[in-house]
Amino acid sequence: MLGPVILAASRSDRMRRFVSAAPGTKQVVSRFIAGETIEQVIPIVRETIAKGLEVTLDVVGEDITTAEQATAARDAYLELVDHLKVLDLGPKAEMSVKLSMFGQALEGGHELALANVRPVVEAAAAIGTTVTLDAEDHTTLDSMFAIHEELRKDFPQTGCVIQAYLFRTEEDARRLASNGSRVRIVKGAYKEPASVAYQDRREVDKAYVRILKTLMEGDGYPMIGSHDPRLIAISQELARRAGRKLDEYEFQMLYGIRGDEHLRLAAEGHRMRVYTAYGTDWYGYFMRRLAEKPANLLFFVRSMITKN
8 A cells, every 4th residue: 555655755856855864764775776876886796797697787867857967867878888898798787778867758758768878779789788678657658669669670689678567568568579579577666547557466466477478478588577486486487388498588686685586596597687776866766666565665664763
C-alpha cells in the first residue's frame, strides 16, 4: 500500500528537500548509489568485474527542463565512455540511459533525445560495448521504442527495457523477440493507472512469466531484471526448456541489493550484471527503490531517526 504513496512523493519538490536534508539519508542512499562522481564509481566497477560480475552504468537524473541540461546529460555519458575506454572492459561494462535525461519531454523532445543519445551509442560501440534504453512511464514508451528501432539500424546491440505490469508489454515483447533485440524485463517501478497497468502484484508476476517465456523462445537476448528468487528459478527453467546456453541470456540486479545472489549466479556460470547508478541527482531513482520493497523503507526510516 505504501508503494504508490512513495512513488507520488518521488515527484514532489517538497519531499525532495525534506528527504535530502534528513540525517540518515546519506547512509541509505549510499546503499543504492555507487557514488556521486565517475572517480568514485570506477573503483567499484573494477571491483565488481574482478568478482566475475558485469555492470550496466546509469548516470542518475531525470525530469530535466532545458535543452542545455539534456546536452549536459549527453556529455556526462560521453565522459563515462572515456573512462571505460581506459579500462578496456568491452561488453562487461555497458550503460543504461533514460531518454528523459536527453530531452524527451521537451518541445521537439523525440528528435532532441535521439540526437543526444546517438553520439553516446556511437561512442559505446567504438569501445566495444553498448547502451540499453531504460523504460519510464507509459506515456514515453512509443517514443522510446521508436528511438530504439532507429538506433538498431546502425547499432543492433542497442537494448531496451520492458515492464511486466503494463498491459501493452506482452505485444511489445512479441515484436522485440521476433526482431532479435536485447531486452531487459522488469516488473515496473512507476506509478501507473489501472487503465494501463496491473495493480495486483500476483497479476504482475504472472505477466512477467508469460512475457519472459516469449523472450526466451524468441530470437533476441533476454535480460532478467529481478531480485525475486521464484522468478529467478522460473527464468532458469524457461531458459532450459528453450534450449538456451548460459551465455544466451543474463540476469541483472541492482547495486546494493542481494549481493550474495549476484555471486551465486555468477558462480553457477550465469552472466550476472549489476545495475550501478551514480551521480548527484539521485532522488527519483532512490525513491523508486524504496517503493519497490518495504524493507528498504524501514531501513531508511530507522536511519532517519538515528543520529549520526
